[in-house]
Amino acid sequence: MKSLTCFLTAALLLTAATTRAEQGSDAAPPAPALPRQVILIIGDGMDEQQITIARNYLRGAGGELLLDRMPLRAAVHIETIEDSVDGQPVYVADSANTASTMATGAVTSIGRISTSAGDDRDLTTIAELATAAGLRTGIVTTASVTDATPAAFAAHISLRLCEDAATMVDIRYHDIPLGECTADLKANGGSGSIAEQLAVSGVDVILGGGRSHFSPVAEGDTLSTLELAQRNGYTVVTSAEALATAAPDTKLLGLFSDGTMPVRLQGENGREAEHPQRSWLNHLHPYLGSVTLPTPMRCEPNPAFASVPTLRQMTDAALQHLSDNNERGFFLMVESASIDKQSHERKPCGSIGELEQLEEALDSALDFAATHPNTLVMVTADHAQAAQLTPDESLFAQFPIPVFTPGKVARIITPEGGQMAVNYGTNNFVMEEHTGAAVPLFSNDEGLGRIPPFIRQSGIFTLSRDYLGL
Amino acid sequence: MKSLTCFLTAALLLTAATTRAEQGSDAAPPAPALPRQVILIIGDGMDEQQITIARNYLRGAGGELLLDRMPLRAAVHIETIEDSVDGQPVYVADSANTASTMATGAVTSIGRISTSAGDDRDLTTIAELATAAGLRTGIVTTASVTDATPAAFAAHISLRLCEDAATMVDIRYHDIPLGECTADLKANGGSGSIAEQLAVSGVDVILGGGRSHFSPVAEGDTLSTLELAQRNGYTVVTSAEALATAAPDTKLLGLFSDGTMPVRLQGENGREAEHPQRSWLNHLHPYLGSVTLPTPMRCEPNPAFASVPTLRQMTDAALQHLSDNNERGFFLMVESASIDKQSHERKPCGSIGELEQLEEALDSALDFAATHPNTLVMVTADHAQAAQLTPDESLFAQFPIPVFTPGKVARIITPEGGQMAVNYGTNNFVMEEHTGAAVPLFSNDEGLGRIPPFIRQSGIFTLSRDYLGL
Numbered sequence: 001m002k003s004l005t006c007f008l009t010a011a012l013l014l015t016a017a018t019t020r021a022e023q024g025s026d027a028a029p030p031a032p033a034l035p036r037q038v039i040l041i042i043g044d045g046m047d048e049q050q051i052t053i054a055r056n057y058l059r060g061a062g063g064e065l066l067l068d069r070m071p072l073r074a075a076v077h078i079e080t081i082e083d084s085v086d087g088q089p090v091y092v093a094d095s096a097n098t099a100s101t102m103a104t105g106a107v108t109s110i111g112r113i114s115t116s117a118g119d120d121r122d123l124t125t126i127a128e129l130a131t132a133a134g135l136r137t138g139i140v141t142t143a144s145v146t147d148a149t150p151a152a153f154a155a156h157i158s159l160r161l162c163e164d165a166a167t168m169v170d171i172r173y174h175d176i177p178l179g180e181c182t183a184d185l186k187a188n189g190g191s192g193s194i195a196e197q198l199a200v201s202g203v204d205v206i207l208g209g210g211r212s213h214f215s216p217v218a219e220g221d222t223l224s225t226l227e228l229a230q231r232n233g234y235t236v237v238t239s240a241e242a243l244a245t246a247a248p249d250t251k252l253l254g255l256f257s258d259g260t261m262p263v264r265l266q267g268e269n270g271r272e273a274e275h276p277q278r279s280w281l282n283h284l285h286p287y288l289g290s291v292t293l294p295t296p297m298r299c300e301p302n303p304a305f306a307s308v309p310t311l312r313q314m315t316d317a318a319l320q321h322l323s324d325n326n327e328r329g330f331f332l333m334v335e336s337a338s339i340d341k342q343s344h345e346r347k348p349c350g351s352i353g354e355l356e357q358l359e360e361a362l363d364s365a366l367d368f369a370a371t372h373p374n375t376l377v378m379v380t381a382d383h384a385q386a387a388q389l390t391p392d393e394s395l396f397a398q399f400p401i402p403v404f405t406p407g408k409v410a411r412i413i414t415p416e417g418g419q420m421a422v423n424y425g426t427n428n429f430v431m432e433e434h435t436g437a438a439v440p441l442f443s444n445d446e447g448l449g450r451i452p453p454f455i456r457q458s459g460i461f462t463l464s465r466d467y468l469g470l
Numbered sequence: 471m472k473s474l475t476c477f478l479t480a481a482l483l484l485t486a487a488t489t490r491a492e493q494g495s496d497a498a499p500p501a502p503a504l505p506r507q508v509i510l511i512i513g514d515g516m517d518e519q520q521i522t523i524a525r526n527y528l529r530g531a532g533g534e535l536l537l538d539r540m541p542l543r544a545a546v547h548i549e550t551i552e553d554s555v556d557g558q559p560v561y562v563a564d565s566a567n568t569a570s571t572m573a574t575g576a577v578t579s580i581g582r583i584s585t586s587a588g589d590d591r592d593l594t595t596i597a598e599l600a601t602a603a604g605l606r607t608g609i610v611t612t613a614s615v616t617d618a619t620p621a622a623f624a625a626h627i628s629l630r631l632c633e634d635a636a637t638m639v640d641i642r643y644h645d646i647p648l649g650e651c652t653a654d655l656k657a658n659g660g661s662g663s664i665a666e667q668l669a670v671s672g673v674d675v676i677l678g679g680g681r682s683h684f685s686p687v688a689e690g691d692t693l694s695t696l697e698l699a700q701r702n703g704y705t706v707v708t709s710a711e712a713l714a715t716a717a718p719d720t721k722l723l724g725l726f727s728d729g730t731m732p733v734r735l736q737g738e739n740g741r742e743a744e745h746p747q748r749s750w751l752n753h754l755h756p757y758l759g760s761v762t763l764p765t766p767m768r769c770e771p772n773p774a775f776a777s778v779p780t781l782r783q784m785t786d787a788a789l790q791h792l793s794d795n796n797e798r799g800f801f802l803m804v805e806s807a808s809i810d811k812q813s814h815e816r817k818p819c820g821s822i823g824e825l826e827q828l829e830e831a832l833d834s835a836l837d838f839a840a841t842h843p844n845t846l847v848m849v850t851a852d853h854a855q856a857a858q859l860t861p862d863e864s865l866f867a868q869f870p871i872p873v874f875t876p877g878k879v880a881r882i883i884t885p886e887g888g889q890m891a892v893n894y895g896t897n898n899f900v901m902e903e904h905t906g907a908a909v910p911l912f913s914n915d916e917g918l919g920r921i922p923p924f925i926r927q928s929g930i931f932t933l934s935r936d937y938l939g940l
Contacts, residue, residue, distance in 0.1 A: 048518055048545070048854070048907035056906075061549055061559035064924070073545055073923035075518070075910070077538075079531055089531035089888045092861040110865075176869055286898055384518070388856070388896060389906030391562040395580075396899050399646055403899045406876040418559045420906075425895020426858060428756055429866050429873045436526075436859030436890075437518035440545070442923075453543035453912075454534070 035329035037322075037375040038126075038464045039365045040102070042149055042333065043358045044095055045340030045351075045385035047439050053348060053389050053422060054355035057299070060416040066359045066366075067379060070442040074453050076460070077438050078383055083109035085118035092436040095340065096160040098382035098457060099152035103127070105461035111179070113148065113157045113194065120183070122156040126331055126461055129470040131202040136330040138318045139203055140361075142261045142311055142354065143337035144210025145253075146194040149382060153333050154206075155197040157184050164195040164213035165225060186219045193219075198253075199229035204330075205321050207254035207314040209261040211238065229253050240309035243317050248324040254314065262304035263338045265353030268297035273346035273408035273424050282402055291402035296411040296419055299349035311336055312360035319368045329374070331464060334361050343385040344431040348410050348422040351387065369444055376446040376467045380460060381439035386432035390423040505799035507792075507845040508596075508934045509835045510572070512619055512803065513828045514565055515810030515821075515855035517909050523818060523859050523892060524825035527769070530886040536829045536836075537849060540912040544923050546930070547908050548853055553579035555588035562906040565810065566630040568852035568927060569622035573597070573803075575931035581649070583618065583627045583664065590653070592626035596801055596931055599940040601672040606800040608788045609673055610831075612731045612781055612824065613807035614680025615723075616664040619852060623803050624676075625667040627654050634665040634683035635695060656689045663689075668723075669699035674800075675791050677724035677784040679731040681708065699723050710779035713787050718794040724784065732774035733808045735823030738767035743816035743878035743894050752872055761872035766881040766889055769819035781806055782830035789838045799844070801934060804831050813855040814901040818880050818892040821857065839914055846916040846937045850930060851909035856902035860893040 043050070055065050080097050081087035087109060100114045101107055104123035108116055114123045127137040141150040146163035161171050162181035169185070171178045184190035191197050195213040198206060214226035221228060230236060234253040237243045243254050274294040281289025309317075315334050322330040336358035342350030362379055369375035392411055394403040407425025414420055426433040441460070443451055451463060513520070525535050550567050551557035557579060570584045571577055574593035578586055584593045597607040611620045616633035631641050632651035639655070641648045654660035661667050665683040668676055684696035691698060700706060704723040707713050713724050744764040751759025779787075785804050792800040806828035812820030832849055839845035862881055864873040877895025884890055896903040911930070913921055921933060 048909075049905065052547070052907045055547070055908075056559070056561055061547075061561065068545075068547075068924040070923060073543065075538075075543055077522070077525070077531075089526070089884075089886065090862075091526055091531065091859055091888060091890045092865075094865060178868060384859075386858070388858070389561055389854075390896050390903050391906075392560075394897065394899070395562075395564060395903055396897070396901060398648060399899070401899075403897065405896055406898050407895045414559075416559065418561060420561045423896055423905075425877045426860050426875055426893055427864065427866075427873065428876050429864070429869070429871075431866060433860050433865055435519065435893075436861075437522045439518075453540060454538040 034374050035327055036468050037329045037332070037372060038467055039332045039334065039368070039375065039377045040460065040464060041358060041362055041365060041377070041379040042335045043339050043355060043379065043381045044149060044335060044337045045343050045383060045434070046355060046358070046381035047384035047435070047437055049388050050339055050343070050351055050355060050385060051440070053387065053420065054352045056418070056420055057352045057412065057414050058356055060414070061418065066362055067442055070379070071445050072443040072447045072451055074441040074451050074455060075438045076380055076441045077454070077456050078436065079107045079457060081107055081109055081117050083117050087117050092434050093383045094148070094434060095382050096148035096152065099149040101457045102382070102460045103152045105458045107458060111159050113151045113155055113160055115156050115158055120158050125153050126464050126470070127153045127203060129465060130331040130468060133470050134328045135468060136204040136322045136326055137202070138205035138322050138330060138332040139207070140205070140311070140314045140318050140332070141208035141335040141337050142357065143208060143335065143341070144213060144259050145198060145206050145208040145255065146210045146213045147337060149335045149337060150208060150333065151194045154201045154203045155194045156191060157181055157194060157197070162193050163210070164193045164216050165219050166216040168193055195225045196228065199225050199234070200232050205252045205318045207243070207252070207318060209255065209257040209259055211255035212258040214255060240313055243309055243313065246317070248321050252321055256308045260338060260341060261308045263302055263342060263350045263353055264305045264357060265299045265349045266302040267347060267349045267410065268300055271297055273348065273410040273422065275408050276404040278402070287401045289402065291404045293404065294409060294411055296413050298413050299352060310360065311357040312364050315361040315364045319364065323372065329468065331468060334365070336361065340385055343387045346408050346410070346424045346432060348387060348412060366444060374446070377444040378447065378460065378463070379442040384435040384437040384439055386424050386426040386435060388423045390421045392419045392421040504844050505797055506938050507799045507802070507842060508937055509802045509804065509838070509845065509847045510930065510934060511828060511832055511835060511847070511849040512805045513809050513825060513849065513851045514619060514805060514807045515813050515853060515904070516825060516828070516851035517854035517905070517907055519858050520809055520813070520821055520825060520855060521910070523857065523890065524822045526890055527822050527882065527884050528826055530884070531888065536832055537912055540849070541915050542913040542917045542921055544911040544921050544925060545908045546850055546911045547924070547926050548906065549577040549927060551577055551579055551587050553587050557587050562904050563853045564618070564904060565852050566618035566622065569619040571927045572852070572930045573622045575928045577928060581629050583621045583625055583630055585626050585628055590628050595623055596934050597623045597673060599935060600801040600938060603940050604798045605938060606674040606792045606796055607672070608675035608792050608800060608802040609677070610675070610781070610784045610788050610802070611678035611805040611807050612827065613678060613805065613811070614683060614729050615668060615676050615678040615725065616680045616683045617807060619805045619807060620678060620803065621664045624671045624673045625664045626661060627651055627664060627667070632663050633680070634663045634686050635689050636686040638663055665695045666698065669695050669704070670702050675722045675788045677713070677722070677788060679725065679727040679729055681725035682728040684725060710783055713779055713783065716787070718791050722791055726778045730808060730811060731778045733772055733812060733820045733823055734775045734827060735769045735819040736772040737817060737819045737880065738770055741767055743818065743880040743892065745878050746874040748872070757871040759872065761874045763874065764879060764881055766883050768883050769822060780830065781827040782834050785831040785834045789834065793842065799938065801938060804835070806831065810855055813857045816878050816880070816894045816902060818857060818882060836914060844916070847914040848917065848930065848933070849912040854905040854907040854909055856894050856896040856905060858893045858895070860891045862889045862891040
């Protein structure tokens with residue numbers, strides 16, 4: 001196709017230009033090889049609805065996010081399959097299988113951490129390839145470091161829930177069986193839980209929440225998983241202050257909360273989206289009576305957030321440790337995890353604040369790239385989420401019957417004085433579902449000519465691998 | 471910002487390269503000016519959810535749409551304001567104000583057709599600018615040609631519902647007052663209804679549905695609006711056969727159905743999304759009893775579709791008429807309208823078929839551009855819609871309680887043998903709401919270097935105007 005050919009030609013020209021620039025002029029001696037870096041920032045559940053909601057709140061309808069000023073924007077098609085070899089397609093993903101695809105280039109099934117669908121093979125991750133080639137690696141997240149997205153870059157296990165040594169067999173929630181990882185026990189020839197795998201991994205920097213998953217005694221050992229990590233060379237820090245002063249020449253494990261880290265913003269008095277309140281007459285017939293929508297609210301700071309380092313602080317620390325005296329480069333994954341988690345819980349203010357955290361981490365990454373040539377910065381989401389920006393006044397408000405969502409809605413007063421409705425209507429359960437739309441991919445100028453306008457999620461692995469020359 | 475600078479530099483380089491190619495080599499005499507064309511294709515309501523749903527159904531999870539092979543993909547932020555001068559932002563749009571923005575470059579309020587918010591001034595459209603400069607213009611849609619999106623490119627009126635001479639004062643639906651356009655009556659110094667404005671417009675080709683809106687006698691006249699159009703030089707055609715054989719050297723008005731044109735696909739036996747069926751015990755408590763989801767279904771052809779020309783046939787005819795013996799070029803807007811309309815009615819098969827129609831129209835546009843240099847092809851949506859691709863089996867299916875959507879869901883069997891759930895959960899009313907996410911913008915290679923990764927919707931007007939040199 002002409003247009004495609006044209007794009008590829010332009011891409012090749014730009015790549016050629018980049019190569020020339022790296023080589024310097026013909027007369028000069030060859031420049032020393034510079035280290036190459038990939039910083040992959042993942043906004044969990046950060047689809048176009050979430051981005052638009054955050055833009056309206058943080059910058060106003062006439063404003064721009066930092067994401068909007070990135071020189072490249074593409075779309076990423078998400079793929080998932082049933083849990084069998086060559087399984088049929090499944091059209092909506094979870095964070096485990098999508099992170100596994102970004103980490104390994106393979107499409108797998110829901111719940112898996114860098115293992116293959118059906119036959120449970122370990123899939124080599126970009127972090128493992130980088131380590132093997134002498135590059136450094138880092139994982140930063142606002143979730144537990146043992147949560148699906150970070151785990152997929154450094155561990156291999158059949159089920160994401162097997163986060164620690166005490167959660168491997170017959171996992172239950174209020175007596176409801178949720179699965180097991182018996183085959184992954186060390187006693188059965190496996191590598192143990194996610195925390196145990198992280199504790200003995202080669203990842204140079206691991207920062208986030210999830211301290212509680214390092215308390216259990218490691219399988220076949222007398223040490224706790226945290227002690228196992230220390231024995232394996234990790235310096236452990238648990239506060240923003242200790243993080244800022246940690247020596248650069250050591251492997252770093254930062255655990256700043258027991259589980260998921262507290263988020264930056266919350267609804268007024270902790271409010272979330274709520275059901276419209278129907279009058280008794282409306283319960284008799286949907287055309288009768290009246291319906292009262294939730295009272296509009298502002299977002300407010302979450303006091304608990306002050307107890308942990310920000311995503312920007314963690315990103316800055318990781319970049320400093322990974323780049324210190326490093327001639328080979330690194331691969332760093334940074335996740336803003338609770339855009340998704342807060343959307344599951346119908347808390348739009350929470351998602352907005354975590355998207356702002358992602359913007360700050362991106363700002364740090366771009367600052368780093370400005371002084372470190374050959375740094376590819378990519379920002380993407382793993383899957384779409386349930387939240388929808390809906391009309392605060394229905395398009396059908398002039399009809400003389402109650403018109404309202406069957407789900408739950410939050411009406412947010414924006415700083416510019418508007419009113420924005422965020423609707424959650426995928427599930428009656430305590431948690432909303434993921435959705436299946438393609439997600440955005442942004443990059444700095446290093447992505448120009450390398451990243452086409454539409455890719456599959458496995459392409460994020462390929463791009464990272466090729467950029468780093470692995 | 472470095473990244474932005476880099477994008478602009480690349481853009482300038484590419485623009486310079488294009489200019490050089492146009493001018494030929496330094497030694498050759500200047501080439502004659504070629505006509506320039508803009509083909510703007512609008513998928514009404516075609517957001518990332520709709521595109522992904524259509525990709526999965528039409529091409530499979532491993533496939534690609536023609537849209538996905540376009541060399542440029544950007545995001546468009548939608549803007550709307552209250553109906554007052556400098557009104558506060560409104561965060562979800564309708565098709566009237568968004569089409570007005572694309573047609574005129576101005577942000578306006580919901581329901582308006584190329585008139586300003588608050589003070590109701592007529593806003594000059596890209597089609598009017600093109601006509602004034604001697605270019606031809608065309609409007610093609612699968613809706614009534616008097617519907618909001620096509621209307622905004624050629625008419626000016628305060629309310630989209632004033633589609634014909636009989637629908638100007640005290641518009642009612644089942645005795646419910648929906649508004650009026652009294653100030654737009656010719657008797658009051660206005661330009662009359664949308665149909666009357668189209669009938670006397672300078673638009674060279676107008677193709678779509680909406681025949682019924684041309685039956686009423688034109689205000690202050692003895693002729694029907696259709697006869698008014700004929701008096702104004704329009705050849706009227708009402709069948710695919712007549713369209714294919716219409717003389718090229720005449721203004722063309724094609725009206726192929728009374729209202730919205732029939733869509734290509736429908737659910738099995740006309741089925742749409744349905745409420746999960748709850749057992750009586752589940753009505754007592756949401757954790758009790760059982761819930762039966764709708765039976766999975768296939769999409770099937772809609773028999774009524776055979777009675778009208780396809781969007782591709784209308785696009786081909788328009789391109790032929792607009793380019794015939796034309797040394798100045800043209801502006802053509804092509805709308806696939808019922809991606810949105812079918813989503814309002816919770817009919818995912820309908821939306822899928824209309825997205826396929828858009829793909830075919832795009833194919834025609836790209837074929838035309840391949841033989842006519844200086845043709846900018848852009849594809850975008852006017853706003854996002856309610857439909858969401860949701861998990862066919864809930865992420866929380868292992869919990870021993872009924873887990874289901876509070877809205878309505880369709881479970882579609884895909885040709886590749888998968889099963890895809892499409893959820894509608896924004897409204898209890900007979901129609902779903904629009905949503906507020908940014909929408910995609912695609913272009914052919916003519917857009918490279920001209921279209922940045924993120925624009926506001928008004929930028930579509932600016933891009934068209936600048937490309938055509940208006």
